[in-house]
Amino acid sequence: MKFDPSSTALVLCGLLLAACEVPPPEEAEVAPSEMPADTVAAAAADTAAEAAPEREPLPADSAIIRLDASDPNLGVWQDRDISGDPPREPGPIEVGSVLTFFGLPIARTTEDLVAGEVEVAFLGAPVDMGVGYRGAGEGPTALRAMRRSVGSMETMISWRSELTAVDYGNAPIDNLSVERSMPPIRRMVREIAETGAIPVIIGGDHSIEFANVAGLADVYGKENVGVIHFDAHYDAGDARHGHLISHAQPVRRLIDDGHILGRNFIQVGLRGSWPGPEGFEWMRANGLRYHTMAEIDRDGWTNVMQEVLDQANDGPEYLHISFDIDVMDPAYTSGTGTPVPGGLTPREVFYIVRGLCSENNVVGFDLVELNPLVDPGYTTVLNAKQIVDECMTGIALRKLGLGNRDYLSPLTRGDGHR
Numbered sequence: 274m275k276f277d278p279s280s281t282a283l284v285l286c287g288l289l290l291a292a293c294e295v296p297p298p299e300e301a302e303v304a305p306s307e308m309p310a311d312t313v314a315a316a317a318a319d320t321a322a323e324a325a326p327e328r329e330p331l332p333a334d335s336a337i338i339r340l341d342a343s344d345p346n347l348g349v350w351q352d353r354d355i356s357g358d359p360p361r362e363p364g365p366i367e368v369g370s371v372l373t374f375f376g377l378p379i380a381r382t383t384e385d386l387v388a389g390e391v392e393v394a395f396l397g398a399p400v401d402m403g404v405g406y407r408g409a410g411e412g413p414t415a416l417r418a419m420r421r422s423v424g425s426m427e428t429m430i431s432w433r434s435e436l437t438a439v440d441y442g443n444a445p446i447d448n449l450s451v452e453r454s455m456p457p458i459r460r461m462v463r464e465i466a467e468t469g470a471i472p473v474i475i476g477g478d479h480s481i482e483f484a485n486v487a488g489l490a491d492v493y494g495k496e497n498v499g500v501i502h503f504d505a506h507y508d509a510g511d512a513r514h515g516h517l518i519s520h521a522q523p524v525r526r527l528i529d530d531g532h533i534l535g536r537n538f539i540q541v542g543l544r545g546s547w548p549g550p551e552g553f554e555w556m557r558a559n560g561l562r563y564h565t566m567a568e569i570d571r572d573g574w575t576n577v578m579q580e581v582l583d584q585a586n587d588g589p590e591y592l593h594i595s596f597d598i599d600v601m602d603p604a605y606t607s608g609t610g611t612p613v614p615g616g617l618t619p620r621e622v623f624y625i626v627r628g629l630c631s632e633n634n635v636v637g638f639d640l641v642e643l644n645p646l647v648d649p650g651y652t653t654v655l656n657a658k659q660i661v662d663e664c665m666t667g668i669a670l671r672k673l674g675l676g677n678r679d680y681l682s683p684l685t686r687g688d689g690h691r
C-alpha cells in the first residue's frame with residue numbers, strides 16, 4: 274500500500290472506490306475543492322450540513338477496504354473491448370437464434386442506441402460477490418435462455434411491437450470485487466440513460482442497485498429520481514466487515530451519498546428478522562416510506578398496493594423500480610440466495626409492477642437476486658421473466674396513452690359482451 278499524504282483526493286478515492294471515478298495517476302494531484310462532487314466524503318458532508326441525522330464517522334482502519342488507487346490495472350474492468358468488431362453502420366443488430374433477452378437484437382455502442390432510436394436497453398450485471406451465496410451472477414444467462422413470448426391476454430399488448438428494445442450485453446464486472454464492479458455498471462447505466470433510453474438491468478445481486486440508481490442520478494440529477502424497492506429486506510445496512518457495498522447496503526449508500534432523498538424511497542414487502550429497531554429508526558429518521566408484510570397482512574394487499582401506487586405518483590418526476598425476486602414467497606421463488614417465508618404471490622406483484630410502469634415516468638428498472646443454480650423447475654426464472662415482461666407492458670401502455678393501473682383489454686374482461 275502506498276499513499277501519498279499530500280494527495281487527498283487520490284487517497285479518498287482509493288478508500289471509497291465504489292463511489293467515485295478514480296483519476297489516472299497523472300491527474301491525481303487534485304485539491305480537495307476540485308474533487309468530484311459525488312464522492313462519498315463530499316456527499317456525506319453535504320448531507321450532514323443539510324439536515325440528515327448525525328452519523329458516526331467510520332473508523333479509518335476498520336470500516337473501509339483499502340485499494341491502491343494508483344494501480345494502473347484499476348480501470349481494466351471499466352471498458353468493454355469492441356476493437357475487434359468489424360466496421361459497420363451503427364444501429365441494432367439482429368442475431369437470429371442467438372440467445373438474447375426476449376430474443377431482442379443487440380447493440381454494442383451508444384451510437385447503436387441513438388441510430389436505432391432505442392427506447393429500452395437491457396443490460397446484464399452478473400455480480401454475485403455482494404451476496405454470501407454465489408450463483409446470482411448466472412441470472413442474466415438464465416433469463417436470456419427463457420422462451421421469447423411477451424405480453425399477455427390481460428392487455429393484448431405485445432410490448433416488443435410497441436417499443437424499440439435491445440440487449441446491450443453485460444457490464445464488464447470484476448468478479449473478484451464487488452467494489453470494483455460498481456463503476457462500470459454505473460457508467461453503462463449512465464450512457465444508456467444519456468441517450469434517452471430506459472436501462473433495464475438484470476442482476477446479479479442487489480449491490481447493483483447502487484450503481485443503477487447512481488447512474489440514473491448522474492443523468493436526471495441528484496434527488497430527482499424516486500425508487501420503489503420491492504424486497505423482503507431493507508438493504509440499508511451499514512458498513513460490515515470493512516465493506517461499504519454488498520447486496521445488504523445499496524440503499525444506505527444511495528441516501529448517505531446524496532443520490533436520492535429518503536422520502537423518495539419506498540420499500541415494499543419487508544419481513545423476517547432483519548432489520549431490528551435501529552434499521553427502522555434509520556428509515557424513519559431519513560423519511561423513507563415503507564410497507565411491511567405485517568402491514569399488508571393487517572390492511573390487505575389491495576389497500577396497501579393502491580397506497581404504493583399513489584405514493585409513486587407523489588414524488589419526483591423520474592422513477593426507478595428495483596425488484597428483488599425475494600419479495601415473493603419462496604413457494605414461487607426458491608431460486609434466490611436469501612429467501613424469507615411469507616412473501617407476495619405472482620398475482621400480487623404482476624399487477625402492481627404493470628401498474629407502476631404504466632402510470633409513472635419509469636426511467637430505470639432492475640430485477641435482482643435471481644439465482645438459477647438453486648431453481649429446480651425453473652419456477653423462479655419463469656416468474657422473474659414475467660415481472661420484467663409486466664413492466665415492459667406497462668411502459669408500452671403508457672406510450673400508447675393507455676397508462677392506468679386497472680387497464681384491461683375489452684376482450685379480456687368477463688363483461689366483454691357489454
Ligand SMILES: [Mn+2]
Nearest residue numbers: 479504508597
Ligand atoms: Mn435485496
